Amino acid sequence: MKKKHVILIIILMLSAGAGYYGYKEFTREHESLNETKADIAMPSSELIAAFTNDENKANAQFLDKIISVRGVVKSVQKDDKGLYTVFLGSEGEMSSVSCQVDDKESATVQNLKPGDKVTFKGVCTGMLMDVVLIRCVLQK
Amino acid sequence: MKNLFLSVILITLTVSFALGQTQRYFTKTGNISFFSKMPVENIEAHNRSATCVLDASTGKIEFAVLMKGFEFEKALMQEHFNENYVESSKYPKATFKGTIANPAAVNWKKDGTYSVTVSGDMTIKDRTNKVSAPGTITVKAGKVTAVSTFKLLLADYDIKIPGAVKDKISETIDIKVNVELAPMN
Known part of the structure; x- marks a missing residue:
């Protein structure tokens, strides 16, 4: 039960990270x-x-x-x-x-x-x- | 009598010289932008280093633009445009060579705004198509501003839209031209 929770949390964190990365990449502006x-x-x-x-x-x-x-x-x-x-x-x-x-x-x-x-x-x-x-x- | 005859010849010569003199206008900092409405986000890019040469006597007008000079607000969109859509490393330039269909409609010596139609050959990605577009020419204090808005069909220039975004990207794109030309000596 506890192990399942940990895995779920990891998956959530990973997908949040990927989503954040995607969003940052998509809205990235030109560097000076x-x-x-x-x-x-x-x-x-x-x-x-x-x-x-x-x-x-x-x-x-x-x-x-x-x-x-x-x-x-x-x-x-x-x-x-x-x-x-x-x-x-x-x-x-x-x-x-x-x-x-x-x-x-x-x-x-x-x-x-x-x-x-x-x-x-x-x-x-x-x-x-x-x-x-x-x-x-x-x-x- | 002889004098009168001479004067007539002189005047005729002067007038025909003035009329026949080719007045050309040009710029190296012309604005060309394109725009396409998308459900999520609009595609918009601006280029401010287009060249344009206009011959007022014949109505010939030529444009050239560097594809890599189109600037998007978002860096990723600009990378996709260059790499996947227009392949700007392989085809760095786009050109238009045309003529003003009704050059007599413009009085280049008199301030004012004149409606014109320009038609000619548009070349993008080495594909050439006939294009005709309405525009206006404004003469003010010796300077000439040419403005036009028209549509291009992406497929005409072998610009392919990837399947995944096919229904999100319009098949035509609005092009806006705005060049301020100075007399060329």
């Missing part, structure tokens, strides 16, 4: 990249060159990777919702690295100006006109 280490660190010009030279190879190498990219601010854009995108590169180059700044990090980039030397950490999503990094955070 502030807490995450970069997979690769490189200058913006190298990242752009990798994609312009061989896009398929660059996709295989960089997609979904957290990249810490350093470069010079070419321009800063703020959209109507107050979200920022910071472009790294030089005036002469066709392409830049487009750093889509994390919603929660807007305040950290609002004073950036063209010419500033910065390092952004973000997740690489590929290349259109620019190489795009999303969820970017400014590194100190």
Whole structure:
């Protein structure tokens, strides 16, 4: 009788644990990249060159990777919702690295100006006109 | 008389040059989102790094978007979207190449909101289909905003819904496009 109770309690605890885990997993939100280490660190010009030279190879190498990219601010854009995108590169180059700044990090980039030397950490999503990094955070 | 003749030619040339000049507009930070109502939870994702190039003289309009740039509130949903539904590592981009069916309806030089119909080829997961959608173009202080909402059938792009969630996920999805374009020099 007592043994049965113990087993029942264990089963209940296990299923509660599984349910809790499932719920947590299902509702999990994105972590800020502030807490995450970069997979690769490189200058913006190298990242752009990798994609312009061989896009398929660059996709295989960089997609979904957290990249810490350093470069010079070419321009800063703020959209109507107050979200920022910071472009790294030089005036002469066709392409830049487009750093889509994390919603929660807007305040950290609002004073950036063209010419500033910065390092952004973000997740690489590929290349259109620019190489795009999303969820970017400014590194100190 | 000769002078008058010359002036007429000059004016004609100037006018035709002004009309024939191709004015192009573009953005690298266009918004594209999709939305689908589900009984338990809505599926919603936003992408704010779509590119769009619009040629005002021909009405040609092209969009490109990186599939991995669609952000969901829930991380797990985003992982499922990328891995199981759109296979974004294999097919990183989606594109649309089309034309405004009635470009004459838009006065690019005058502030206002104009109704247009855009049709062309939508490519997702390497599958291309004809798509036609209504939209509006707003001209304001030299900037052009293009907005459209339309539906896509997932099966057209080989996006398969797993059996277990088949009756929970809608077969069509609402796409919302909102791009603010600046003149390209």
